[in-house]
Amino acid sequence: MKVDVLFFAILRDISQSDKIEMELDNEMTIAEFFTQLCETFPKLEKYASIVSFAINSEYCDRTQMIHDGDEIALIPPISGGNYG
Amino acid sequence: MKVDVLFFAILRDISQSDKIEMELDNEMTIAEFFTQLCETFPKLEKYASIVSFAINSEYCDRTQMIHDGDEIALIPPISGGNYG
């Protein structure tokens, strides 16, 4: 199955890409997916504890199942708005 | 001694005047002054419990003494700003 993976901010600096298409062998959880992704981008591993995930623009936790065609976003800590 | 007396809003409707000049026989408190003023404008009396006073643009209580040349304002309940 195929999924799109989006990278933002500091995670984009690591992946050197806004978006990649990935081929997964089977349906899996976000946690399993992240482990697999770290094989391609080993530097991602140290962000494991602070990265959040969204599937199809919806925040999800790491037990969530990924399905064919999903858009998976890796969301580093957000900093919208302004200071204060 | 002479004082200026200012009327606003509903109190101005009663006095029919923004400002009058009054001749007082002696220094007196705001409370005494108001009693005297009610002789000229008897309808003021029913506002006794809700009127506030300012001497020379400064809120004061009714024990405050009035001096020659003071500007005394009768301040009905205020409603600046907007609703809510």
Added chain:
Amino acid sequence: MVEITDKKIDVDALLKNTENPATGGVAIFIGRVRNHAHGKIVEKMEYFGYEKMAIFELEKIEAEARQKWPVREMAIVHRLGMQHIGDASVVIAVSCDHRADAFDACRFVIDTLKKTVPIWKKEYGPNGEEWVDGEIPQPE
């Protein structure tokens, strides 16, 4: 800065007054004439003030807000005279380094203004005009 005016308030110009490179947050309150009040229709509203004292009281409010919060810029403008539905009768803008301070200071200003600044309004509706009930100011 504080101002009493009988002209339309230019919100954009006023916001320029709150520009300061050190500020991250500006909280603004705009009080507008609305078309209803305590269940009655309002057509327009006329504001009157004891101008000299109103300015004096607004200056006191600004000073007190600056004592309580680290305010960089502050603008308070109250308009007098006849105003129609949607007109801005009062605008308060406060800029601070942090947004919580800006919100708190802005809210303090409008809350205090209504308790201390000698301004009165007369409401015009289908059944005529009447002075609006208000707050009895307390000497300090």
Added chain:
Amino acid sequence: MVEITDKKIDVDALLKNTENPATGGVAIFIGRVRNHAHGKIVEKMEYFGYEKMAIFELEKIEAEARQKWPVREMAIVHRLGMQHIGDASVVIAVSCDHRADAFDACRFVIDTLKKTVPIWKKEYGPNGEEWVDGEIPQPE
């Protein structure tokens, strides 16, 4: 209404969106790029967003605010791209019949925005650029 834009935010036009004859109070928050942060000099700031999701999250915030407070009009605009000191990166305007609701709802929007909307900023200063620390969003 919510909007993500890469253009300068027109505060005046946005305020027009909050006009409603029934509203007495408009609370507005303007977040500006400021020249310092956590003790360091800031020269400019670049904002990036996951736009589709950011709009989705902003719409959720608007809906939640409208559930909690009797909001008449609401406008939330966040700007992306390079911004300079004093530029408005976010503007939130909320109009309600009563001012307390307007203040509370406006504050809720900016507080929640910082916790949920996928936008990131990079700070440029005399010593180079860096991603600004942020909040870890929590799935509901």
